[in-house]
């Protein structure tokens with residue numbers, strides 16, 4: 001048993017928003033409304049109570065989960081893995097292999113440390129909900145800040161996934177039907193297709209009562225990403241560098257032309273490599289785009305809103321077990337991220353686009369393997385939407401319906417409203433997705449660095465860990481690092497907007 005969790009049983013605390021612990025009492029004696037805001041209903045509790053007599057391992061009073069260790073690894077890995085992977089090869093092209101590896105390792109380690117802080121804090125509070133940690137640390141403002149950061153980050157992530165669906169599914173259908181030109185049929189219209197995918201696949205999964213039920217979907221989503229990775233590695237040895245020059249437009253010797261998604265709907269336009277010497281890897285490089293590396297990597301490792309909900313549903317939970325689940329997921333994703341970035345980079349070198357899939361599409365959108373890769377990525381991101389939606393629904397419930405019993409109607413209505421809004425955003429205001437670059441630059445550092453650190457500092461009692469103790473000083477440095485990243489990312493995005501670059505806008 002982890003020492004930090006003993007207090008839950010022995011040092012049960014009032015939910016007072018000042019970090020001071022006013023009561024020391026046994027968990028069994030705690031009235032049921034003590035943790036009112038996150039308390040599941042009796043029926044919900046009973047449904048998930050283990051039927052055996054084994055109660056010894058129960059550390060939390062909020063909920064007893066029944067999701068296995070393996071399924072939790074799948075769910076957390078699926079929460080980590082998303083459109084972030086598509087931006088990493090671009091990041092590597094702008095940092096070089098060694099600097100990229102260093103930064104990726106740093107972000108992965110910091111991400112794991114941040115989960116450690118969240119788990120330790122939740123062990124003290126006795127409730128595994130991000131918003132509750134905020135409430136415990138700073139009262140209602142803390143709870144609202146956490147809930148809003150989760151909502152914005154996850155709505156941003158879901159919009160980017162659905163935007164991939166909107167732009168890629170018509171191309172997949174076009175390639176399947178072997179059509180040279182895009183037709184006006186409804187099944188070639190990304191707007192209808194995104195609604196269809198949302199209603200038939202995402203909504204039913206999002207209506208599941210528990211995240212744990214999504215384990216199989218997550219496993220499948222991850223296997224799609226493994227297929228994507230294998231294809232990226234294979235393509236490295238198949239696509240020549242430099243690419244054969246084909247100047248079908250008769251344009252001059254322009255160093256490189258990547259066709260946009262809409263351009264290649266009009267037929268195959270090859271890449272044009274002219275600059276020689278572009279086919280050797282760089283190990284260390286710095287340029288104006290290097291600045292985006294940290295925000296891209298931070299986004300790629302965000303899974304923090306999902307950690308505590310997954311912990312809540314874990315069978316026989318303990319902090320050690322959940323940290324182990326997180327470390328396994330982060331390590332596997334770290335390896336996949338590195339390999340995808342490395343082989344994506346070694347295929348196109350400096351010509352890799354900020355969205356890896358587009359770069360392949362530009363080579364030959366009718367290539368059968370590329371087609372399968374697109375389907376795999378589409379499936380993976382589609383199956384990630386329900387996982388990412390769960391914490392948003394929980395945050396909304398915490399903000400608007402706190403203390404209310406579980407209600408199927410509310411559960412369904414929130415999912416429908418959320419999905420409808422994201423669909424509308426993706427269909428009618430794709431340019432607004434650029435705003436999410438801004439939001440991502442604010443909410444990701446908050447969720448990974450700032451909140452876990454400051455919540456921890458406030459929640460951990462001073463008599464256990466004085467302000468000058470090493471863990472609290474480390475946490476304070478971690479929060480400062482987050483503020484630094486946030487200022488850095490925001491400045492780059494603003495400079496980018498001001499100079500009309502727009503690389504940071506909504507693609508991931």
Ligand SMILES: NC(=O)C[C@H](N)C(=O)O
Nearest residue numbers: 080082083084157300302
């Ligand atoms: N879950 C998220 O917020 C983003 C995810 N880490 C991604 O790469 O897409």
